[in-house]
Amino acid sequence: MSEVGDLGAGSNLEPMAHLAQPLRSNVRARRLARTSQRGVRRLCAVGMVMVLLGAGFLWLRDSELVAVRDVTITGVSSSQEKRVRESLRRAALDMTTLHVRREELHAAVSGYTSVAGLRAYAGFPNKLRIEVVERVxxxxxxxxxxxxxxxxxxLLLRGVRPDGATPVVRVKRLPTGLRLDDLRARSAVAVLAGAPPELQGRIVRAGMGARGMQLELRSGPDLIFGSQSRIEAKWTAATRVLADSSAKGATYLDLRLPEWTAAGGLGPIESEIESAPGDGTTAPGAPPVNPQP
Structure with missing residues (x-):
C-alpha cells in the first residue's frame, strides 16, 4: 500500500513543476526589463551630460574669458615689418586661445610677399604667439x-626694400608677373641663393659672361661659375680657396671644375681668361689652388 501511496504523491508534484517554470520565466523577464530601463536611463543621462559639456565648451571657446589679449610676433624683419605686425595683431585680437583661426591669420598677411608662412601657438588663457617665416x-x-x-x-618680392648688401642681377626688362621668367637671371639667382653665409654679404653682382656665370666680390677675386651645375661643390671650393693664403692677390677664381680650382690674373677677367669650350676648362697660365684628387 505504501508503494502505491508514493506513486500517488509523485504524480501530484508534476503539475506544480510545470506551473513553476512560467513563473520563473516571468520573473527573469521583469528583471531584464528593469535592467534594460536602467541602462537606457543611464545612457540618456550620459548623453545629456555630454551635450551640456559640449555646449559649455562651445560657449567657453568663444567667450571673453579666453579672449586673446597678449600677442607676440616674431620672425619679422623685412621692410614690410610694421604692416605685417599690425595686420596679424588686428586679426589675432578677434580670436580666443581656444579658437585660433589660422586661416584668418594667413589671409591677413596674404598680400605681403615677404611672408612665406606662419606658426601660431596659443597660451591659455589669453596669450598668442605667432612666428613668421619670411622670404629673404x-x-x-x-x-x-x-x-x-x-x-x-x-618669386618677385614687390613692396620689399632689400638692404644694401643684396647682390644685383641685371635684366633687359623686369618681369610683369609674379615670378622671374628669364632663364639666365634665374640661373644667376640660383647661384646666389647657394652662397654660404660667410660670403653672402660680399657678393656685389652676378651675370653671364663669355665663360658663363660670373660673380663679383667685394674686396676679393671674381668668381667664374660657368654653368649652373654643381653649385654647392663650387661654393665649397670658393670658400676653401679664399681662405688659403696662396690665393691672395688673385683677381679671379675659375670654379668650373671645383676639384681643380684655378686662381690667377693680375688684370681683369676678360684679358686673363680665354674663352673655354666647356665647363671645367681653366685659363692658360692660371695655377690650380689646393687641387683635389
Missing part, C-alpha cells in the same frame, strides 16, 4: 632705373 631677397633685379627683389625660388 636672394638678388635685386635691375632694369635701367627700375628694380625689384627676388626670392631664391624666383
Amino acid at each position: 631677397p636672394a638678388a635685386l633685379l635691375v632694369a635701367g632705373d627700375q628694380e625689384v627683389p627676388v626670392s631664391a625660388g624666383g
